[in-house]
Amino acid sequence: MASKLTQSNRAGWLFALPGFGLMVVFIILPFFFAISLSFTNQRLISPNPTEWVGLANYRQLLGMGMITLDAVTDESGQIVRDDTGAPTYPRLREYTRNNPDYPHLDGMKQWFSFGRGGEARTFVLARDLVFLTAVKNTVVFVLVVAPVQGGLALVLALLINQKLRGINIYRTIYFMPVVVSIVVVSLLWRFIYDGNNGLLNNILDFLSFGYFEPVNWLGNPKTAFGSIIGMSIWQAVGFHMVIWLSGLQTISPTLYEAAEIEGSSKWQTFRYVTWPGLRNTAILVLIVITMQAFGLFAQIDVMTNGGPLDSTQTIVFQAVERGYGKQDISGGSAISVLLFLIVLSISLFQRWLTRERT
Amino acid sequence: MANVVLKDLRKSYGNVDVIKGVDLTINDGEFCVFVGPSGCGKSTLLRMIAGLEDITGGSLAIGDKVVNEVQPKDRGVAMVFQSYAIFPHMTVRENVEFGLTIAKATKAEKEAKVAEAARILQMEHLLDRRPSQLSGGQRQRVAIGRAIVRKPEVFLFDEPLSNLDASLRMDMRMEIGKLHKDLRATMIYVTHDQVEAMTLADKIVVLRDGIVQQIGAPMDLYHHPANLFVAGFIGSPSMNFLDVEVKGRDGDALVVSNGALDPVGVPSTLEATTGTRLKLGIRPQYLRPSTDTQAGKLHGTVTLTERLGSETVVNLRLTDDSALIAALGEDAIFDRGRNVSLSFDPTRAHLFFAE
Numbered sequence: 014m015a016s017k018l019t020q021s022n023r024a025g026w027l028f029a030l031p032g033f034g035l036m037v038v039f040i041i042l043p044f045f046f047a048i049s050l051s052f053t054n055q056r057l058i059s060p061n062p063t064e065w066v067g068l069a070n071y072r073q074l075l076g077m078g079m080i081t082l083d084a085v086t087d088e089s090g091q092i093v094r095d096d097t098g099a100p101t102y103p104r105l106r107e108y109t110r111n112n113p114d115y116p117h118l119d120g121m122k123q124w125f126s127f128g129r130g131g132e133a134r135t136f137v138l139a140r141d142l143v144f145l146t147a148v149k150n151t152v153v154f155v156l157v158v159a160p161v162q163g164g165l166a167l168v169l170a171l172l173i174n175q176k177l178r179g180i181n182i183y184r185t186i187y188f189m190p191v192v193v194s195i196v197v198v199s200l201l202w203r204f205i206y207d208g209n210n211g212l213l214n215n216i217l218d219f220l221s222f223g224y225f226e227p228v229n230w231l232g233n234p235k236t237a238f239g240s241i242i243g244m245s246i247w248q249a250v251g252f253h254m255v256i257w258l259s260g261l262q263t264i265s266p267t268l269y270e271a272a273e274i275e276g277s278s279k280w281q282t283f284r285y286v287t288w289p290g291l292r293n294t295a296i297l298v299l300i301v302i303t304m305q306a307f308g309l310f311a312q313i314d315v316m317t318n319g320g321p322l323d324s325t326q327t328i329v330f331q332a333v334e335r336g337y338g339k340q341d342i343s344g345g346s347a348i349s350v351l352l353f354l355i356v357l358s359i360s361l362f363q364r365w366l367t368r369e370r371t
Numbered sequence: 372m373a374n375v376v377l378k379d380l381r382k383s384y385g386n387v388d389v390i391k392g393v394d395l396t397i398n399d400g401e402f403c404v405f406v407g408p409s410g411c412g413k414s415t416l417l418r419m420i421a422g423l424e425d426i427t428g429g430s431l432a433i434g435d436k437v438v439n440e441v442q443p444k445d446r447g448v449a450m451v452f453q454s455y456a457i458f459p460h461m462t463v464r465e466n467v468e469f470g471l472t473i474a475k476a477t478k479a480e481k482e483a484k485v486a487e488a489a490r491i492l493q494m495e496h497l498l499d500r501r502p503s504q505l506s507g508g509q510r511q512r513v514a515i516g517r518a519i520v521r522k523p524e525v526f527l528f529d530e531p532l533s534n535l536d537a538s539l540r541m542d543m544r545m546e547i548g549k550l551h552k553d554l555r556a557t558m559i560y561v562t563h564d565q566v567e568a569m570t571l572a573d574k575i576v577v578l579r580d581g582i583v584q585q586i587g588a589p590m591d592l593y594h595h596p597a598n599l600f601v602a603g604f605i606g607s608p609s610m611n612f613l614d615v616e617v618k619g620r621d622g623d624a625l626v627v628s629n630g631a632l633d634p635v636g637v638p639s640t641l642e643a644t645t646g647t648r649l650k651l652g653i654r655p656q657y658l659r660p661s662t663d664t665q666a667g668k669l670h671g672t673v674t675l676t677e678r679l680g681s682e683t684v685v686n687l688r689l690t691d692d693s694a695l696i697a698a699l700g701e702d703a704i705f706d707r708g709r710n711v712s713l714s715f716d717p718t719r720a721h722l723f724f725a726e
Contacts, residue, residue: 265454265456267452267454267456268456268458270423270450270452270456271450271452271456271457271458271517272469272473273422273423273443273444274421274422274423274443274444274448274449274450275444275449275469275470275473275517275521276442276443276444276445276470276473276474277444277473278473281473285458285461285469285472285473286458289458289459289460289461290459290460292460
């Protein structure tokens with residue numbers, strides 16, 4: 014019914030205002046704020062005036078260098094070796110601290126090194142080791158979680174896409190972790206992973222008849238990040254299962270019947286009927302998992318706080334930690350902008366991947 | 372090649388009986404059509420033969436081997452679906468050779484068989500296209516091609532032409548008929564369209580509510596329908612049914628009449644006594660109206676004349692207020708409101724007990 018209210022442009026804007034206003038204040042403004050702050054030295058609370066620093070924040074985050082050093086030799090030209098027989102190298106500090114010959118390496122620390130044949134060794138240096146660790150961890154997280162979680166979700170979806178009595182109970186069980194807050198889930202898993210009396214250690218102890226040595230899953234740099242990966246996969250697998258399920262149900266049942274009459278085995282049916290029919294769903298699932306995985310934060314914040322020994326640092330955790338923990342809001346903003354660029358390029362890649370082919 | 376024998380075949384979903392004991396023998400090389408209204412169980416019966424539905428009771432034999440518990444792929448059947456069921460992500464060639472791919476046939480074998488199927492169906496030029504680039508008729512051709520390459524003993528068609536438009540349907544109908552003559556395979560065909568049934572079948576099985584009403588050759592069903600349902604289902608326009616009362620017996624014939632029909636003797640074997648109410652069935656094609664109101668035994672008024680070109684359909688209201696349809700030659704002219712009488716050959720009329 015056409016009344017003055019429904020036709021008035023002003024009324025329309027007024028109705029949109031609450032939602033639109035909130036979006037402007039909490040999404041659009043902060044987005045541009047972050048970009049501009051990342052070029053300054055703004056601190057969260059500071060009496061000093063803000064200064065424009067150009068790309069200094071980015072240089073700090075991404076600054077990397079390389080130096081190749083020859084092994085140390087004694088007077089006779091013999092390589093000096095340590096107790097394990099490995100050659101020794103000059104101290105990196107001599108190059109990275111106030112060395113006028115290597116100004117570009119000033120303030121950097123060793124990230125990793127690799128041999129180059131012979132006894133020379135190349136050292137990769139980084140200005141901000143913690144951030145690069147966070148990037149590396151996040152990428153590892155994405156590369157592990159995307160295929161494993163996606164695959165596991167598909168297996169679950171195939172299992173529950175059957176007409177069985179009580180199948181809804183399984184659907185509910187698998188979906189349950191998704192509706193529980195990630196903070197609560199993280200807290201619970203902290204108990205499961207507990208080093209002394211955790212559920213996981215107890216179960217492993219029971220299954221191995223007491224031979225299993227208890228592990229402090231979250232306290233050990235070797236197992237901490239893996240534990241978080243495992244728990245994260247478990248938590249969101251139900252969500253992607255539902256997406257797969259919706260994809261499965263768009264495949265016409267007669268296609269399966271046709272395949273059955275042609276004598277197709279279960280595996281052949283999956284290969285020739287199910288999987289091709291899930292192509293678009295697969296792309297969607299992978300992109301969504303990737304996006305979510307890049308945003309890894311709550312689990313870290315609740316379970317490990319980035320430790321032990323920075324082994325569970327991630328990009329978003331670093332952004333928050335820096336911006337609010339260390340009150341370096343400009344550094345945190347720069348990290349956010351970098352994350353935005355990473356996610357944007359993945360999103361563009363996805364658009365390219367799923368483009369309409371003519 | 373194989374015959375198909377159904378013995379007291381039954382199907383129920385829980386307490387609901389869908390197929391209530393079907394006995395049927397389809398000979399080797401025969402074209403058998405299951406026909407009936409929606410929900411009569413004809414598709415279910417076909418799917419039971421295909422192996423897509425479990426058999427609740429009775430036995431099903433293909434080629435003298437009972438196959439109740441045999442997997443669909445081992446029954447030697449191929450099926451063409453109403454929705455075509457061709458795989459959207461494969462080319463026509465990949466679709467046609469799908470069964471061979473599954474059976475891990477060699478490339479040369481696949482190419483030879485696909486080429487042969489394409490030749491039979493005249494779709495060589497379509498082989499590298501995708502299903503989305505095909506018309507409905509072409510898609511159905513692909514589905515039939517996929518069935519042909521497997522050289523099945525029995526072809527099953529589940530309403531294959533229902534999704535096509537009228538003219539295409541006629542073309543494809545003729546092609547399927549031709550295919551049957553070329554391949555000489557046993558074919559079972561499900562349709563709700565009695566024209567398809569009449570034109571294609573060697574043997575028609577009329578089903579209703581999971582029970583076989585009549586089995587026979589098309590013209591057999593047309594001229595000698597076993598009951599009221601078959602009489603009404605086969606033939607277009609449908610047979611006219613008049614409520615009549617038995618007045619007596621005259622040798623082989625029962626003398627019947629009603630308010631619009633003068634007493635007439637219709638040959639019948641029905642055990643009916645005087646006063647019994649029966650249905651008199653007369654096909655519209657066998658009615659001859661005349662403007663002379665005393666020429667025929669049926670009396671009424673023309674209410675509508677439809678000219679279809681090849682024939683003219685005249686709707687009438689009889690003097691006892693029931694409706695009647697007569698189908699006449701192309702040029703018969705009867706104006707609306709005209710009082711007419713209709714004559715008919717009593718040997719071509721049928722008497723049934725009312726249901």
